[in-house]
Every structure is written in C-alpha cells, then in structure tokens.
Amino acid sequence: MKENSKAIRTTVKILLGVSLLLVFGSNQALAQDSTKTRVVFEPLSNKLIPIFTADSRAHRLSFQKNFDQTSYTASMGGVFPFMNISKKKLFIQLSAAGSTYLTLARQNHAGSVQNIDFFGDLFCDIKISHLVNLRLGTGHTSQHLSDDALIAGNPFKNYAKDYHQLMLVYTPSKKFEKIEPTPNYLFFYGGISYAYNFKTYTDISNKILVQTGFEHMPLTFKNRMGLYYGADIKWRQENNYAYTLNTQIGIKSFNNWGKSMRLAIDYTLGTDERGYYQPTKRNFAHLGVYFDL
Numbered sequence: 001m002k003e004n005s006k007a008i009r010t011t012v013k014i015l016l017g018v019s020l021l022l023v024f025g026s027n028q029a030l031a032q033d034s035t036k037t038r039v040v041f042e043p044l045s046n047k048l049i050p051i052f053t054a055d056s057r058a059h060r061l062s063f064q065k066n067f068d069q070t071s072y073t074a075s076m077g078g079v080f081p082f083m084n085i086s087k088k089k090l091f092i093q094l095s096a097a098g099s100t101y102l103t104l105a106r107q108n109h110a111g112s113v114q115n116i117d118f119f120g121d122l123f124c125d126i127k128i129s130h131l132v133n134l135r136l137g138t139g140h141t142s143q144h145l146s147d148d149a150l151i152a153g154n155p156f157k158n159y160a161k162d163y164h165q166l167m168l169v170y171t172p173s174k175k176f177e178k179i180e181p182t183p184n185y186l187f188f189y190g191g192i193s194y195a196y197n198f199k200t201y202t203d204i205s206n207k208i209l210v211q212t213g214f215e216h217m218p219l220t221f222k223n224r225m226g227l228y229y230g231a232d233i234k235w236r237q238e239n240n241y242a243y244t245l246n247t248q249i250g251i252k253s254f255n256n257w258g259k260s261m262r263l264a265i266d267y268t269l270g271t272d273e274r275g276y277y278q279p280t281k282r283n284f285a286h287l288g289v290y291f292d293l
Contacts, residue, residue, distance in 0.1 A: 037087045045081050046258035048093040048125040049133050049169050051292040052189060053262065054213050054232035054248045056273050057119065059097040064266070064288030071105045071114070073286065078293035079123070091127040097139075102146070103274070115274050117143040135167040135191070143275030159275035161198040167191030167211075184226075188214045198238070200275075207237040217252065225253045228262075236271065239279040244270040262290040 051058050064073040077099025085092040098121070103114040121139035128134050143159040150156065169189045190212035198205045213232035220226035229249040235241040250264025269283040 038085070040084045041082060042084050043080060043082050045084055045093070047079060047081055047095070048091070048127060049123075049135055049167075050187070050215075050258070051079065052213055052230075052232060053215060053228075053264075053290065053292065054230035054246050054266075055211070056232070056244075056246045056266065056268060057099075057101065057117075059099040059119065059121070061291040061293060062288055064286040066103075066284055066286045068282070068284030069105070070107065071103055073101065073103055073288070075099050075101045077119070080293075093123075093125045095123040095125065097121040097123060101274075112148045113146040114148070115144065115276050116146050117141065117274060131171050133169040135165070135169070137165040137167070139163055139165070141275070145276055157201065157276050158199050159278075161195040163193050163195040163198075163209075165191060165193040184217055184220055186214070186216045188212075200238075204238055209237070210235045210241075224255070225251065228252050236278075239271055242271045242279060244268070244273055258292075260292045262292070264288060264290065 051060055053060075059077045059079045060075060061078065062073075062075045066073060077097070079095050079097040081093050081095045083094040085094075097119075099119045101117040101119070105112045105114050119139065119141045121137050124136045126134045126136070140162050141160070145154055145156065167189055168191055169187055171185075171187050191210075193209040193211065195207045195209070196205060198207055211232070211234045213230060215228060215230035217226040217228040227250075229247070231245070231247045233243055233245045235243050246266055246268045248264050248266045250262050252260055252262045254260035265285065265287045267285045270281060272278055272280050272282040
C-alpha cells in the first residue's frame with residue numbers, strides 16, 4: 001500500500017507540474033499574441049470525450065438492480081473538466097474523474113455491502129481532427145471487500161493498481177462531429193491501459209487491458225431525448241485475456257451542457273468486473289438509472 005501511495009503522489013506531482021508549465025507557457029504566449037494560445041478554467045464546460053456508457057465501470061452516478069441475485073449496484077462519481085487549452089486548430093481539455101462502486105446485497109430484510117471499488121483518473125483529451133479525439137490518462141483503482149463481507153468470514157484479497165491509458169474516439173462522418181448533445185450521434189472508441197504497478201496476492205505489475213466499444217442514438221424525440229444502444233468489451237492480460245462484454249439499450253435525456261440521464265437495461269457476460277471476484281465468470285442482466293455529470 002505504501003508503494004501504491006508513493007506512485008500516486010509521484011504521478012499527481014508530475015501532472016500538476018505539466019499543468020503549471022502549460023499555464024505559464026500559454027499565458028506568456030497569450031501576452032505576446034492573443035490569437036495563438038488561450039487557456040480557460042471552465043469547470044462547467046462540455047466534455048470533449050463523452051462518457052462510455054456501456055462501460056460498466058465508467059465515472060458516473062448510477063443505481064442498478066441485478067437480476068442474477070438479490071443485489072443492487074450503485075456508483076457515485078463523474079468526470080469534471082477544469083481546463084481548456086486552445087492554440088489555432090489544437091484543442092486540449094484537462095479533466096479530473098473519480099468514482100466509487102459498491103454492491104448492496106439484500107438478505108432477511110436487511111442490507112449488506114459486499115464490495116467497494118474506488119477509481120480515480122486524470123485525463124488529457126486532445127482534439128486531433130473533426131473525426132478523431134485522443135485521450136491520455138493516468139489513474140488508480142483499489143477494489144476490496146467491505147467490512148460487512150469480512151465480518152461474514154470472507155477471506156481478504158488485495159487488488160490495487162496504478163495505470164496509464166491511451167484511448168482513441170472516432171466519429172465516422174462529419175454529420176456526427178459534435179458527439180454530445182447533438183441528436184443521432186454515433187461514435188466508436190478503443191484503446192489500451194497499462195498497469196505499471198499491480199498488486200493482488202502477489203505483484204503482477206506490467207499488465208495490459210484492451211478496451212473497445214461504441215454508442216449510437218438512431219432515434220430522437222424533440223432533440224432532447226432519444227433511444228440509444230451501445231456495447232463495451234475488455235480483455236485483461238492477467239486473466240489470460242478473458243473478456244468482459246456489456247451491452248446496453250435505453251432512453252437518454254440530455255441538455256445543452258453535455259449532462260444526461262439514462263434509463264437502460266444491460267446484459268453483462270464474461271469475467272466479473274469486480275476485482276476481488278476475478279477471474280470468476282458472471283453472466284447477468286441489470287436495470288438501472290444513470291446520471292452522466
């Protein structure tokens with residue numbers, strides 16, 4: 001755990017240093033020529049890259065009913081842009097993201113929290129062209145049993161990793177240039193996450209996770225609500241590249257600021273997303289409400 005904390009502190013210091021250099025350099029350029037570089041702190045700005053909603057561990061606020069057992073999944077979090085940097089055709093957005101996921105089991109008219117999974121990320125999103133956006137990120141996740149589960153006699157298992165990631169988001173035509181909240185949007189994404197520090201029972205660092213998916217809204221109602229569907233699949237090296245596939249279909253309501261609410265049903269199959277339970281399989285449907293903040 002000390003090594004994890006040290007790695008996190010080092011990563012945060014590096015990112016803060018880069019951000020300060022960007023701000024200082026941009027302000028110098030701005031003083032010389034206001035048309036070259038512009039740095040704006042915009043905590044309420046629209047996201048350059050949208051939430052990957054079919055990713056069952058995306059940063060968001062959600063509550064889901066699981067149909068394979070008497071349990072619920074809840075999450076608290078979101079992605080929050082805080083700085084936009086533009087220079088001619090280049091546009092960069094820096095964001096902070098964090099989420100907590102937990103499973104609440106219901107037995108004998110009482111609730112019991114099974115697991116608590118924490119996620120924290122820093123994103124640097126770059127507009128490459130009208131069709132392609134690039135995401136560079138660094139983050140940490142720690143996924144463990146809750147006190148309720150440990151008291152019940154379940155064995156302890158460590159699951160913590162620090163990672164870097166690279167993702168590409170592609171829109172197939174200029175018609176879908178603005179991903180959200182434009183109606184009838186379509187986008188694809190794919191990338192890789194590299195866990196440079198990964199601890200379970202032993203040190204299993206230097207593992208990769210490959211992820212790809214898409215989202216499409218073919219039908220809209222009054223330009224603020226629509227029917228959408230999407231899918232997300234991940235392959236984890238530590239599990240011999242076993243997959244986790246999640247598909248989702250639902251109704252989405254959104255506003256001009258890129259915020260949205262979804263009512264959707266999912267079906268997940270493959271390796272359990274919860275780190276403590278990997279590499280066990282879990283195939284189940286779940287109905288939920290999601291808030292993309």
